[in-house]
Amino acid sequence: MAARGSAAATASFAGALDALFKAGRRRAFSRGEKLIKPGSSTECQILLSGLASIRFGNPAIEVDLLGPGSLLNLGALLKTNENEHLAVALTECETLAFPARLLEQTLSGPRDATLLRYVQERMVQSMRAASCHLNHATDRRLASWLAVATELTGGDEIRITHAALAALLGVRRPTVTLALQMLEGEQAIWSKRGRIIVRDRARLFSRSCRCAESRIDRRRLGWRRVLGQERIASGESSE
Numbered sequence: 001m002a003a004r005g006s007a008a009a010t011a012s013f014a015g016a017l018d019a020l021f022k023a024g025r026r027r028a029f030s031r032g033e034k035l036i037k038p039g040s041s042t043e044c045q046i047l048l049s050g051l052a053s054i055r056f057g058n059p060a061i062e063v064d065l066l067g068p069g070s071l072l073n074l075g076a077l078l079k080t081n082e083n084e085h086l087a088v089a090l091t092e093c094e095t096l097a098f099p100a101r102l103l104e105q106t107l108s109g110p111r112d113a114t115l116l117r118y119v120q121e122r123m124v125q126s127m128r129a130a131s132c133h134l135n136h137a138t139d140r141r142l143a144s145w146l147a148v149a150t151e152l153t154g155g156d157e158i159r160i161t162h163a164a165l166a167a168l169l170g171v172r173r174p175t176v177t178l179a180l181q182m183l184e185g186e187q188a189i190w191s192k193r194g195r196i197i198v199r200d201r202a203r204l205f206s207r208s209c210r211c212a213e214s215r216i217d218r219r220r221l222g223w224r225r226v227l228g229q230e231r232i233a234s235g236e237s238s239e
């Protein structure tokens with residue numbers, strides 16, 4: 001009985017998401033553009049493609065990395081419309097934007113548990129990022145970041161400069177260059193002119209702090225299970 005109830009809840013959640021996809025409008029962002037800024041907003045966005053870096057503080061360091069299927073404005077889920085962080089497009093990004101009240105109307109009531117679970121996942125990610133920043137060496141954090149970023153995009157290549165990596169990791173550019181050279185020396189990656197290509201994923205994981213594995217696992221248990229790559233793909237091809 002429990003399984004049947006769970007299946008019904010999933011189906012109704014899927015129907016609600018369908019309504020959102022029909023009502024939303026698509027927005028395109030270039031690399032470096034801000035998808036959302038701290039402050040009050042009545043608009044919500046789901047990331048359809050690309051990578052977005054969630055930043056906090058001054059200077060702003062990365063506290064989460066989001067891929068397709070992520071919701072960019074957590075304040076909307078919490079019904080405050082207050083957003084504390086900045087989201088920056090690390091690659092070209094496409095989002096689906098819709099009024100936050102629509103999210104409340106279509107994904108409320110019995111679906112709240114799923115949404116709160118998503119908020120919890122995002123909180124855990126931010127806590128893990130803070131802990132990683134304080135406790136783990138830059139070269140291991142960088143290896144983790146590359147492993148997570150390529151997992152989220154589903155490819156082996158990331159187009160990003162050393163300066164951009166330094167900014168999001170909160171270190172100096174020469175430190176990133178040195179760490180990349182170490183990973184390259186171990187034949188885990190290739191790095192050239194703003195492109196980083198994962199050459200040996202197992203080796204990259206062996207050089208990363210343990211945060212990479214747990215971040216990827218938690219994401220699989222989180223929003224992606226609900227929204228699903230299939231839905232994103234069909235949403236992208238619906239125009």
Ligand SMILES: [Zn+2]
Pocket residue numbers: 131132133136140141144209210211212
């Ligand atoms: Zn770590």
